[in-house]
Amino acid sequence: MSVFDRLKTDCASEWAAYVDHDFVRGMADGSLPLDAFRTYLKQDYLFLIHFSRAYALAIYKSQTLGDMRRGMAGLKTILEGEMELHVELCAKWGIARKELETVAEESETLAYTRFVLESGLRGDLLDLQVALAPCILGYGEIGARHRGVVPEGTDGAPAYARWFAEYASDDYQNAARDFCDWMDQTASAYLTEARYPVLRRIFSEASRLEADFWQMGFKNLG
Numbered sequence: 001m002s003v004f005d006r007l008k009t010d011c012a013s014e015w016a017a018y019v020d021h022d023f024v025r026g027m028a029d030g031s032l033p034l035d036a037f038r039t040y041l042k043q044d045y046l047f048l049i050h051f052s053r054a055y056a057l058a059i060y061k062s063q064t065l066g067d068m069r070r071g072m073a074g075l076k077t078i079l080e081g082e083m084e085l086h087v088e089l090c091a092k093w094g095i096a097r098k099e100l101e102t103v104a105e106e107s108e109t110l111a112y113t114r115f116v117l118e119s120g121l122r123g124d125l126l127d128l129q130v131a132l133a134p135c136i137l138g139y140g141e142i143g144a145r146h147r148g149v150v151p152e153g154t155d156g157a158p159a160y161a162r163w164f165a166e167y168a169s170d171d172y173q174n175a176a177r178d179f180c181d182w183m184d185q186t187a188s189a190y191l192t193e194a195r196y197p198v199l200r201r202i203f204s205e206a207s208r209l210e211a212d213f214w215q216m217g218f219k220n221l222g
């Protein structure tokens with residue numbers, strides 16, 4: 001069993017609340033208000049900036065050149081792939097790059113991103129990977145489950161279909177698989193049963209903060 005499967009099994013309710021959140025269901029059936037998606041997308045741009053910093057921290061926390069290379073590949077995926085998707089989607093929906101760069105950070109964004117960074121600063125590479133796992137592997141699961149199929153006819157449907165397609169793409173799915181293998185490899189070097197409860201707590205909190213991040217999208221709806 002992978003470390004990811006073990007953590008997911010032990011945090012089943014937090015995991016389900018995250019990957020089956022109403023926000024995700026609303027994207028999947030097209031009913032999500034576009035303003036909720038816009039709020040989410042702007043905050044996610046800020047999220048990705050800190051997420052990149054967390055990958056940079058993974059490089060710093062690496063013990064081997066192999067780990068450093070994997071951290072660098074992850075950093076590249078975000079900086080050159082995912083962030084461009086955001087700029088593209090935002091431009092389509094009337095949010096210019098300039099506006100993205102000046103958006104005020106919501107407390108949910110602040111809490112989640114700094115929690116991930118703090119988990120890595122305080123701990124070692126494995127703590128950091130466990131804090132990052134819900135982000136990468138959760139979006140991988142959501143993308144694979146919905147595969148870009150959104151019923152047409154609602155305002156947001158094209159954006160949601162594009163969004164799902166990105167996370168269902170081979171590139172993203174391969175990056176998620178690589179991440180899972182990488183975490184298993186680190187665990188085989190560092191995981192002991194004595195430290196497992198700490199990792200489980202990190203995974204559970206990161207999953208809860210992901211659910212809060214979706215919920216944030218519903219704030220400020222008129």
Ligand SMILES: Cc1ncc(CO)c(N)n1
Pocket residue numbers: 044047048082134135136139210213
């Ligand atoms: C909040 C959040 N979690 C995970 C991902 C996937 O990278 C993302 N873009 N945003």
